[in-house]
Amino acid sequence: MNIAVCIKQVPDTETKIVLNPDSTDIVTEGIKLVMNPYDEYAVEEALKIKEKYGGKVTILCLGPEKSIEAIRTALAMGADDAVLLNDPAFEGGDSFTTALVLSKALSQIEYDIILTGKQAVDLDCSQVYAGLAEFLNLPYVSVVVGLELFPDQKKALAKRETEGGEKELIEVSLPAVFACQKDLNTPRYASLPGIMKAKKKEIKKLGLAEFCLNLEHVGAKGSKLKKGKYSLPPQRKAGIKIEGEIPEAAAKLVKLLREEAKII
Amino acid sequence: MPGIWILAEHKEGKFKKITYELLSLGKKLKSKNGEELCALLLGSGIENLANQLGPYGADKVYYLEDEVYKSYLNESYTQGISELVKSQDPSILLAGATALGKDLFPRVATRLGTGLAMDCVSIDLGDNGLLKTVRPIYAGKVLMEATVHQTKPQMVTLRPNLVEISPVDSSKKAEVIKSKPDLKREDLRTMLKEILKGESKKIDLTEAKIIVSGGRGMKEKDNFKILEELADAFGEGTAVGASRAAVDSGYAPHDIQVGQTGKVVNPTLYIACGISGSIQHLAGMATSKYIVAINKDPEAPIFQKADYGIVGDLFQVVPLLTREVKKLKSEG
Numbered sequence: 367m368n369i370a371v372c373i374k375q376v377p378d379t380e381t382k383i384v385l386n387p388d389s390t391d392i393v394t395e396g397i398k399l400v401m402n403p404y405d406e407y408a409v410e411e412a413l414k415i416k417e418k419y420g421g422k423v424t425i426l427c428l429g430p431e432k433s434i435e436a437i438r439t440a441l442a443m444g445a446d447d448a449v450l451l452n453d454p455a456f457e458g459g460d461s462f463t464t465a466l467v468l469s470k471a472l473s474q475i476e477y478d479i480i481l482t483g484k485q486a487v488d489l490d491c492s493q494v495y496a497g498l499a500e501f502l503n504l505p506y507v508s509v510v511v512g513l514e515l516f517p518d519q520k521k522a523l524a525k526r527e528t529e530g531g532e533k534e535l536i537e538v539s540l541p542a543v544f545a546c547q548k549d550l551n552t553p554r555y556a557s558l559p560g561i562m563k564a565k566k567k568e569i570k571k572l573g574l575a576e577f578c579l580n581l582e583h584v585g586a587k588g589s590k591l592k593k594g595k596y597s598l599p600p601q602r603k604a605g606i607k608i609e610g611e612i613p614e615a616a617a618k619l620v621k622l623l624r625e626e627a628k629i630i
Numbered sequence: 631m632p633g634i635w636i637l638a639e640h641k642e643g644k645f646k647k648i649t650y651e652l653l654s655l656g657k658k659l660k661s662k663n664g665e666e667l668c669a670l671l672l673g674s675g676i677e678n679l680a681n682q683l684g685p686y687g688a689d690k691v692y693y694l695e696d697e698v699y700k701s702y703l704n705e706s707y708t709q710g711i712s713e714l715v716k717s718q719d720p721s722i723l724l725a726g727a728t729a730l731g732k733d734l735f736p737r738v739a740t741r742l743g744t745g746l747a748m749d750c751v752s753i754d755l756g757d758n759g760l761l762k763t764v765r766p767i768y769a770g771k772v773l774m775e776a777t778v779h780q781t782k783p784q785m786v787t788l789r790p791n792l793v794e795i796s797p798v799d800s801s802k803k804a805e806v807i808k809s810k811p812d813l814k815r816e817d818l819r820t821m822l823k824e825i826l827k828g829e830s831k832k833i834d835l836t837e838a839k840i841i842v843s844g845g846r847g848m849k850e851k852d853n854f855k856i857l858e859e860l861a862d863a864f865g866e867g868t869a870v871g872a873s874r875a876a877v878d879s880g881y882a883p884h885d886i887q888v889g890q891t892g893k894v895v896n897p898t899l900y901i902a903c904g905i906s907g908s909i910q911h912l913a914g915m916a917t918s919k920y921i922v923a924i925n926k927d928p929e930a931p932i933f934q935k936a937d938y939g940i941v942g943d944l945f946q947v948v949p950l951l952t953r954e955v956k957k958l959k960s961e962g
Contacts, residue, residue: 531828590745
């Protein structure tokens with residue numbers, strides 16, 4: 367099984383966000399960047415599939431030069447190859463252009479399945495996996511919390527989370543795209559030898575020139591969704607701490623919920 | 631004639647609340663651009679459902695009726711919706727940011743070559759005919775404005791529980807138009823094998839009006855039942871949530887996790903029990919209308935965001951709250 371995994375580098379979830387002066391983006395200087403947490407489940411699943419069936423794990427990442435750090439993390443975990451899709455023309459793109467460029471790169475490699483995170487925790491769009499599937503004319507399953515493969519029959523059984531604790535079992539023919547959710551597995555830590563090896567690995571770089579695309583298709587120009595201003599949500603202020611003995615405090619709280627908040 | 635289209639979501643013979651919310655929003659948009667408001671639904675044996683949407687504001691209802699739509703699959707639904715949209719050319723296409731909407735719309739948007747603003751908390755129509763949307767990013771730490779500016783239809787998914795449902799006009803009838811897809815079961819590459827029901831019948835966190843949430847302070851899995859009891863006392867529209875710390879400690883399943891790597895929620899009331907309030911958790915629940923914090927530690931950051939706080943042992947406080955809520959409810 368050859369497995370392609372698409373990852374993204376994002377600010378760590380503990381980051382306290384500060385906006386730039388013209389409110390068009392966040393300040394990225396000095397913040398810790400990590401592999402998108404959902405992509406870690408995708409990488410781990412890819413490694414597990416490789417361990418079971420053999421094959422190769424290829425990491426693809428569209429992003430700035432700095433994204434190489436996230437790629438190295440995936441390589442250190444055990445991935446075999448990696449491609450960085452980096453070009454000034456790609457900047458300012460949206461889910462549509464990201465999926466388009468990734469799909470072009472994927473067309474140049476061999477894969478039996480494609481794994482991604484179910485969303486990136488920066489822009490929270492959760493659209494790239496579906497765009498990939500559409501451009502490559504493949505089926506996809508999103509919010510995957512379980513995956514069983516039947517390589518001989520070229521199919522897979524994916525468990526996906528829907529709503530209210532409900533899950534669906536979807537049978538899907540391969541190749542297919544799977545968007546991974548927390549709970550699918552427990553991502554491994556990179557081993558020290560893994561880290562040393564990853565440092566030496568060559569990371570292939572591809573830009574616009576390598577694809578049959580022009581400037582109008584990619585980056586801000588090709589984007590279908592135009593980003594406007596950013597703002598910070600209004601800060602909540604601390605309300606009241608209800609004093610007194612616990613039974614009185616509980617009674618008082620319920621009274622407030624009825625009279626002030628009008629909830630009960 | 632272009633139109634404002636909404637995807638009507640239904641389950642087990644009933645519309646989901648988001649369907650009425652979308653129609654109510656659609657009416658507002660229609661009052662600005664004068665386009666007709668249309669509902670779109672797919673399913674098997676849904677004629678009766680299709681006839682119910684007029685009173686909620688739909689001028690037209692397009693329904694795709696076929697056995698192949700009996701259970702939702704992004705593959706078949708994308709095909710059906712895309713074909714219909716291409717032939718009718720609406721200017722706006724809205725769905726709920728529900729499990730279904732979030733799974734389906736990205737592919738429909740890509741197939742139609744248009745843009746999609748996902749998981750919006752605010753949608754308004756500008757004078758130029760473009761929707762001004764606001765979507766939370768970084769799990770709600772930032773709000774981003776976005777528009778679909780050069781392609782059609784403008785696609786948006788709206789987070790549930792944000793729009794007040796407008797009054798129903800029972801005399802209003804919609805024109806109901808049935809279509810049959812050119813799609814065969816054997817052409818599909820995906821198949822729904824089974825639906826695995828959840829442990830409880832609680833509604834999804836993203837749709838809940840009241841959420842009772844537990845953190846590391848819950849100490850063990852079994853203790854979540856005191857939160858269930860409080861949720862039950864509040865009645866319908868209530869769900870139990872958990873912080874990442876509680877999920878990672880194995881006290882609660884991930885599908886009820888609130889926060890940056892869980893669900894972003896928007897209830898009227900959020901009761902945080904034994905949750906200290908990490909930045910990731912606060913991001914996921916900050917838009918709650920009222921926040922209550924119960925924690926032994928008076929210095930817990932959650933108190934900085936809570937409207938009401940009780941410093942005390944949750945195992946003492948929560949059962950007392952349950953008792954008080956029940957008492958108040960029985961008094962009517």
